[in-house]
Amino acid sequence: MLLDVDNIFMNFGGIAALKGISFSVPEGQVVSVIGPNGAGKTTLFNIVTGFQKPTAGQVRFAGSVVTGLLPHRIAKHGLIRTFQKTEVFPALTVMECVRIGLLNNFQPSLFSVLTGKAEVAAFVKNSVLEVADILEMVGLHSKSEYLAQELSYGEQRLLEIAVGLAARPRLLLLDEPSSGLNAEESSRFSTLVRRLQKQKITIVLVEHNMNVVMGVSDQIVVVHHGEKIAEGTPEAVSQNRDVIKAYLGREWVTDAVG
Amino acid sequence: MLDLLPQFVFNGLLIGMSYALVAIGMTMIFGIMNIANFAHGEFYMLGGCITYFIAAKLNAPYLVAVPVSVAVVTGLGFLLERVVFRQLRLKSAMSSVLATIGLGLILQNGALIFFGPQPQAIPTSFSAFPLQLGPIFTTEARLFAVAVTAATLVLMYVFLNHTLYGTAMRATFQQTEAAALVAIPIDRMRGITFALGAGLAALGGALLGAIFFVQPAMGATESLKAFIVVILGGLGSIPGSIVGGIFLGVAESLGTVVSSAYKDAIGFVLVIIIMLYRPDGLFKKS
Amino acid sequence: MAFSRNLDPRTGLFLRWPVLAAVLVALPFIGLTGYELHLLIVSAIFVILSSSLSLIMGYGGLLSLAHAAFFGIGAYTSALLFMNFKFSMWVGLPAAGIVSAIAAICVGSLFLKVRGHRFVITSLAFVEIMRLIAVNAVDLTRGQMGLPGIAAPVITIPGVGTIDFASKTAFYFLAVGGAAICVWTVARIVHSPIGWGLLALRENENLGESVGVSAFRHAMIAFVVGAFFAGIAGSLYAHYTGFVSPDLFFFSYTVTMLVMVVIGGKATILGPIVGAIAFTFLPEYLRVVAQYRLVLVGVVLLATVLAFPNGIVELWSRWLRPAFLRLRSRDHAA
């Protein structure tokens, strides 16, 4: 297993946001975490990527325990996430934004920068090509000189994924990546996920858009009130009684199951 | 030594209450607008200098000069909120701090041009003769300052807790979005809060100016003191500012007894510790 | 590398090194008055301060009010080494930079964990504490009386002769050399991967962390390099003026540096240089309006923050340069 989430508890003051969640993500698969609003999905992501410390439980990535590490340390393991509320570097150009993601692979010391070590120059030189490749892949190559804040909302979401890709993820956690995307952008996103899958990038997806979830997932984990209530293939999960009950009244479930 | 204690406590109380007046405004502005106002001490300075101007140059009685100068500075505060601070609301801490530093330069050096650099005494009709109250020696001016400040602090308390405006103001303070939902006019609340904060600081300057001296440079020191107080009391907390102000005033006054060369540094060390480890202030249970 | 030719891609201002170097070398010999030379030396010292501050606040996005503290620490280090051990500036200058940098490592490991107002206020409290120490540690610093009589260095080069840096012309080269090294270092850093990390810290710390950019590491690099050069500036100042006092820690020094950086242009290489020179020379030539000077500075600072967050250099790159280019292309067409 690439990622093991082991019995995670999270309390905010009196509120128990996560009550003993466990699941595993095999290498190369797309696993979706779904659940109603407030189920605890984002909290789970924050814990896995080190932005919050769990009250109890453990996260293991590729065999090593990463619980309690700072986010940038966890990122170095190849565990990269995007945010539910779109995050970019607003005043930087698209190209500069993506370039920052590359720092996950190489960070020169102050000494080697000041002495002009060849490896630094080589990294800077290669970064141009690498950024161009990534922008090509997400479809933002024509916008590389735009400021991030000038992009449309959908483009900013893609840019955030591009920044994550530059960090060369082994596992990419995407928090509602297609929310707010129009139909065209959302299908472009699905294609992107499949391409990433081909490149052996493991993906954990939090998503409300069931068309996307059912279309790309190998496994689905259903979270409700901080607990895992079901887990399995898209077909199995969509017929699970507890899942249907948890989502009762939400049309898209019947649509998707339909 | 011990018999002098009440005297030192009284002196500390006097200074501390003036710190509180300045700090209340600063903390309210932080709470309601998320702006650390580096220019706030200048309202204190202006309160003192304008009172001096009215009393000394226009020969008006001190008791007239005080309310007039407070009114002028309150108006100025209202205006500045409109013209400057409203634009800073959504900006970063960096922009707002830089802007208030700029504003402080304008106010302080503007006052320097207008009033000149010399320390001046505000003329009053109070007798300079010392009064004895039990173990404490004081003067009419000091008693007046303590009485007015105490009354103002009580009024502030009543205003915030028992009037509609006050409640609305506190609501805006604690939760801007929720306040907007219950139709509190946020912009107007900000204007009023800012004006009120400026006026309170001006009152402090007008009262203390009659006891010590007034001069354009005094605002900057006052800003620093108010910062310490605001941070001791917890950024955004009004009761914290009052307690913090009196605490600092009395501590400084007693500090002169113990006479440590570094007594002023203690306040700043506390500020650093609180900012790093207890951002809600000294008095709040964590 | 690209930046050796083009200092600042954002402003589009090309500074050709050989031309600039030639101008700087020629300046003291074109018949400037001693006073003008003095202003140039002061400008150069301020260029060190503003460029290094811009690394911290412009690129890293950390509003540090503590820069004057490191300036003062450097000045006192140099002065004390000279007074107590007769160490000349050749020892004092590097020592000042190193002591300031070490102080920044100590302070930074605490302060750089907080951001926004908490960092601003902490840094302000730190500079006040340093001032109070300078005032009160009378045995060491002589308190308010300050430390006078810090001499400029002398160097003897075999075959060439002896250069006494007490001469303004000689000290000019020292100060400009220091400024050049500082600007070069800052430019080198901001155009390197470390500079990308600094921008990540300024623009969106969480997003940066999520892709492996340690906010703390980058903040620390900027803070320590900045403090190092502030210390160097302090040492130059001490040996140039011959006198240090607790006034070096005054808030007004911090404000001067901030004004130079902000009005010049925060996240640019050229901005702080222009700012430092302008705010050293202009006040001297605006004697007529001397008493309105600081009011004007306040107005300009406020207006810059509200209307031109990127300073006057941006005024050039966004409006004047395009207008200039338009004009020129029209000339060609005609």
Ligand SMILES: Nc1ncnc2c1ncn2[C@@H]1O[C@H](COP(=O)(O)OP(=O)(O)OP(=O)(O)O)[C@@H](O)[C@H]1O
């Ligand atoms: N920092 C916090 N402090 C207090 N409570 C929090 C905090 N973060 C999350 N919560 C609470 O924890 C629960 C889970 O929130 P979370 O954001 O993880 O849900 P989610 O599944 O991502 O929901 P959504 O689909 O709306 O994004 C919610 O009840 C939320 O109010």
Ligand SMILES: [Mg+2]
């Ligand atoms: Mg969520």
